[in-house]
Amino acid sequence: MADIPTTSTTLLRDVASDSQHVRWTEFAARYRPMMEAYLRERFPPVEADDVIQETLLAVWAALPSYRYAPDEKGHFHNYLTGILRNKALRQLGANRRQAEIAEKVREDASPIGRAGAPRTPPDMISDDELSWRETLVEIALRQLMNDESIQSRTRQVFLRVAVNGEKPDDVAAAFGIERNAVDQIKSRMMPRLQKIVADLEKAGNI
Amino acid sequence: MNLGVDEIEGILSAHERMPTGASFPDGAVFGNWRVTAFIGKGGNGEVYRAVHVAIGTSAAVKVLVRNEPRARERFVREARQLSELKSASFPQFFEYGEANGFFYLVMELLEPGELPSGDRNVARFLRQVCDAVSELHARGIVHRDIKPSNILWRTGTGIMPVAVPVLADLGLVKDSATSNAGRPTSDITLGGVGTPGYGAPEQMERGEASVASDIHALGVLADRCFDSKPPRTWRRIIERATSSIPERRYQSVDDFLKAIRWRNLWRIIGKAVLAFFLVGLLVDILIVVIVIWLW
CATH class of the missing domain: 1.10.510.10 (Transferase(Phosphotransferase) domain 1)
Incomplete structure (x- = not known):
């Protein structure tokens, strides 16, 4: 998955006040790979491009009033991801409605259509939601792993035991710490990860 | 949505292995030191926990991964300065060497910790x-x-x-x-x-x-x-x-x-003045009481 770009407050400020759009290209190039990676599995390239364009437009319109406050609101990429997610969900919804309309047209046209043509499976909607949950956890995990306020060793222990599935005893031996310490690290880090996921979800509800 | 910890754990368990960021696997050897775990990236290299192959003591091994002249120059400077800094305020320096083209420096293994409060x-x-x-x-x-x-x-x-x-x-x-x-x-x-x-x-x-x-x-x-x-x-x-x-x-x-x-100087001065005043007042009251009693 594409790396999450670090926030450049100078770039944000310049883009927000840039009537000549000189730095806009730089801004779009910086965040485009991340957005493309998020949308890759859900949309064909052309549609993904549309969603990205809509997102960038929305961001451009909102930037003059955006206040960067990582401690309160999370980093800029969280904000951007929230907008991207909403645009993508709207597009998915539109795609679904189109598919339903097309299906209905086919049913009405077909002599056997009314006799019980297969419906769109109801759990397709929850598949999208599940996929977004996985994406949120992925983003949150990368943010956690890049969080320098957490000691590197702590992040490494968590990564190995909670993500890579190594046995806690093996991880404890590798780091020369007690098994108990590994369990404590895992139980301290999981709520942090949960909070980041919740913050990402909240940022998306705009 | 509010994902619970259990659900997040479930998603993580199905997650593909995430690279630790280490350039060297556990078991890699640098001189007399065998790597047991990747700790993290430092300012000028990667830091690993390692044990001495003969006596089993633990240490931190920092390895220079970017083998370019400027990075090497910085690494050597770091090693030299660490070896010259004898005070307990810095990690103790053990050795500096090269293994298979990678420069490494071995120092005291210390613990991460929390910032104090109060x-x-x-x-x-x-x-x-x-x-x-x-x-x-x-x-x-x-x-x-x-x-x-x-x-x-x-x-x-x-x-x-x-x-x-x-x-x-x-x-x-x-x-x-x-x-x-x-x-x-x-x-x-x-x-x-x-x-x-x-x-x-x-x-x-x-x-x-x-x-x-x-x-x-x-x-x-x-x-x-x-x-x-x-x-x-x-x-x-x-x-x-x-x-x-x-x-x-x-x-x-x-x-x-x-x-x-x-x-806390002004607070201490304020408290001292107040204490002085109160003591003075108490002494005055005592004097008045004594005078009245004698009278």
Whole structure:
């Protein structure tokens, strides 16, 4: 998955006040790979491009009033991801409605259509939601792993035991710490990860 | 949506393995040291926990991964400076070597820890960290990357062991006399060297690191000890140390420490005056009572 770009407050400020759009290209190039990676599995390239364009437009319109406050609101990429997610969900919804309309047209046209043509499976909607949950956890995990306020060793222990599935005893031996310490690290880090996921979800509800 | 911890654990368990970021696997050997775990990336290399192949002692091995002239020069400088710094404020240096084309440096393995809280604990902690920073500045060196993850802890010995902070990662240290011009490009990140949030504005934007930029980082460190809500007696100190204008900050670590030492001065003077007044009042009352009684 594409790396999450670090926030450049100078770039944000310049883009927000840039009537000549000189730095806009730089801004779009910086965040485009991340957005493309998020949308890759859900949309064909052309549609993904549309969603990205809509997102960038929305961001451009909102930037003059955006206040960067990582401690309160999370980093800029969280904000951007929230907008991207909403645009993508709207597009998915539109795609679904189109598919339903097309299906209905086919049913009405077909002599056997009314006799019980297969419906769109109801759990397709929850598949999208599940996929977004996985994406949120992925983003949150990368943010956690890049969080320098957490000691590197702590992040490494968590990564190995909670993500890579190594046995806690093996991880404890590798780091020369007690098994108990590994369990404590895992139980301290999981709520942090949960909070980041919740913050990402909240940022998306705009 | 509100994902629960269980659901997140479930998603993680199905997650593909995430690379640790290490360039070398567990079991890699550097000289007499066998790697057991990747700890993290330092300012100028990757740090691993390792054990001595013969006697099993643990140590931290820092390996230079980027084998380019500037990075090598910095690595050698770091090793030399660490070997010359004998005080307990820095990790103990063990050895320096090369294995299969990779330069490595072996030093004391220290523990990560939490920042202290509470007025006195924070004051003591900062005095100890400032001792280390002072020593660097006395040698004409600036650290450039003072932050919590570069402060490790050495557990004391004895009946009541007390952990002592140690200033680690000299990977970004620089001669404080070096100007911006001619600075190697490998030192430049997005405008400077250091960590966002700790690095002073002039350091992050223009790469101008100096004693004043280390003071800025110390101010941020103090602020973090109080979760960015310092008590009134610390607010003025932190504001001055973290001023965006270098000339307005404390001009030396000693000045910063003096401000910390005397942070409670006015409160103490106020209490002394009040105590003096109250004692005087009590004495006066006693005299009046005695006079009345004698009368």
